[in-house]
Amino acid sequence: MNKYTVLKWEKLLLWLIPPILRKKTHYDWLDVLLTPLHTIYEETLYKMQHTGQIIYLEKVLNEAYNPTKNYNPNLNTEQKRSEDLIYIDESIKPTVQYVYLHKEYYEPVILPDGTVADGALIIPQLEVFTHEEYKNRNNKPVYLAHLQDYTKINYANFRVFIPKSLIDNQTIIVDSNKEVSVPTEAIKVANIEYHNLLNFYKLAGKSYETYSYSAKD
Structure with missing residues (x-):
């Protein structure tokens, strides 16, 4: 798999959160909201590669x-x-x-x-x-x-x-x-x-x- 298609979701989410809001509770809540997007991305990428x-x-x-x-x-x-x-x-x-x-x-x-x-x-x-x-x-x-x-x-x-x-x-x-x-x-x-x-x-x-x-x- 090409590296440019691999997303480090945890790191990406952390970078997008403003420093003042980087609290564990806030991060966990956003991570839950991001999970469906993560799943859709991986499934679509898998289908495109076959x-x-x-x-x-x-x-x-x-x-x-x-x-x-x-x-x-x-x-x-x-x-x-x-x-x-x-x-x-x-x-x-x-x-x-x-x-x-x-x-x-x-x-x-x-x-x-x-x-x-x-x-x-x-x-x-x-x-x-x-x-x-x-x-x-x-x-x-x-x-x-x-x-x-x-x-x-x-x-x-x-x-x-x-x-x-x-x-x-x-x-x-x-x-x-x-x-x-x-x-x-x-x-x-x-x-x-x-x-x-x-x-x-x-x-x-x-x-x-x-x-x-x-x-x-």
């Missing part, structure tokens, strides 16, 4: 609901999960996947001399994952999007991930009718302050969904 960028939005969320954790913007997603930090990730939207016939999708055979063999084709094999491998986030199955995926469904612009520990200790309250233990489904946060904070900092027109996670997931 924007809708991901690192700032993550910092604001962690300072508001996860103050015991030290937020580091240089951590990657896996490190943020291991540190039980609130973090933001892009939304999952289906991408267009094309199904090719063998005659449409092939790789030519390259001979040792660098030429292409006539009439000889190598058909790429489909990669098959086991059920256990599907659970790994790094191995995602191919999803063939339907027209309704683009016309009937509204997707959020980004996702906010909250450690399950904050829900367990009631720091963040969720809708009791919504299942929290399913990590693939969005949860409904009941804290109005949470939504007010996100709506204040996020870019206009951007939407979000909230998910819970456990470091063991």
Whole structure:
């Protein structure tokens, strides 16, 4: 924080009081009257120093609901999960996947001399994952999007991930009718302050969904 934005309110108040009126009772009374102005100044300055960028939005969320954790913007997603930090990730939207016939999708055979063999084709094999491998986030199955995926469904612009520990200790309250233990489904946060904070900092027109996670997931 720049020094010119830091006000020493006690010293400023003392300087503004005429010497003849610098009594403790008078000073304490004026200090009480100055407290609302002090609070408004600090809150406004804090808001001006943060924007809708991901690192700032993550910092604001962690300072508001996860103050015991030290937020580091240089951590990657896996490190943020291991540190039980609130973090933001892009939304999952289906991408267009094309199904090719063998005659449409092939790789030519390259001979040792660098030429292409006539009439000889190598058909790429489909990669098959086991059920256990599907659970790994790094191995995602191919999803063939339907027209309704683009016309009937509204997707959020980004996702906010909250450690399950904050829900367990009631720091963040969720809708009791919504299942929290399913990590693939969005949860409904009941804290109005949470939504007010996100709506204040996020870019206009951007939407979000909230998910819970456990470091063991």
